[in-house]
Amino acid sequence: MPRMERGTYDQDLLALLRNARHIVALTGAGISAESGIPTFRQAQTGLWAQYNPNELATAQAFRQNPRLVWEWYSWRRQIVSQAEPNPGHIALAKLEELTLSREASFTLITQNVDGLHQRAGNRSPIELHGNILRTKCFDENTIIEFWQDAGDIPPHCPHCGGLLRPDVVWFGEELPHEALRSAWEAAETCDLLFSVGTSSLVEPAASLPYVAIQFGAQVVEINPIETLLSPSANYVLRGPSGIVLPELLLAAFGRQLDET
DSSP states (O other): OEEOTTOOOHHHHHHHHOOOOOEEEOOOHHHHHHTTTOTTTTOGGGGGGTTTHHSSSSSHHHOOOHHHHHHHHHHHHHHHHHOOOOOOHHHHHHHOOOOOOHTTTEEEEEOOSHHHHHHHTTTEETTTTEEEEEEEETTTBBBOOOOOSOOSSSSSTTOOOOOOEEEOOBTOOOOOOHHHHHHHHHHHHSEEEEEEOOOOOOGGGGGGHHHHTTTEEEEEEEEOOOOTTTGOSSSSSOHHHHHHHHHHHHHHHHHHHHHO
């Protein structure tokens, strides 16, 4: 399969990008890392280096020490809130805009929990692992937007009095059923899928590009490093998404970038 240097892109790929009827972009931690957000395990440094994921990201951990878990996620939430979408995020938002403008379909599926795609302009990303900026009731599993600040850590649900937790998928928990169903359907119906900044290791998201291939789609991997997906991808673009994606859009759409 073509492996291209940055800035030089296969004409067949550019034509596919311009004419695809349904484009899917699957994003992972790599695109957020370009905005300065550490990956899950990278976040366990300094004050948090003494803990392992099972002590910070499971329902059992929350039951045993809810204050510790809440404070760790509050620290991560602060990092996320200070981050800004990078050129890779903005390029995907622009690609969605360009795709919809010609009445084709665009689906963004993300494994990230930081909300940067929404802030960049993507309309309705499918969030497979939740969103760290949202809060839900641990007992009722419902999103809670407002609660009285009584100084409790974690705070309590205003409806049932249970503890509040971040709306993220912890180890041992199932992905949101509707999000996973929508992601699978998108992979089955697209004709072009981008795998952007993902290690292609975390299931079930790692299977989505292979589902797309099975149903006849072309798959483009954008990643600085080789992954398990690389040998199966139709196109492999080596480099950070914040450089590759804007270059790719410029090569494919040129002046149209300024017209939408």
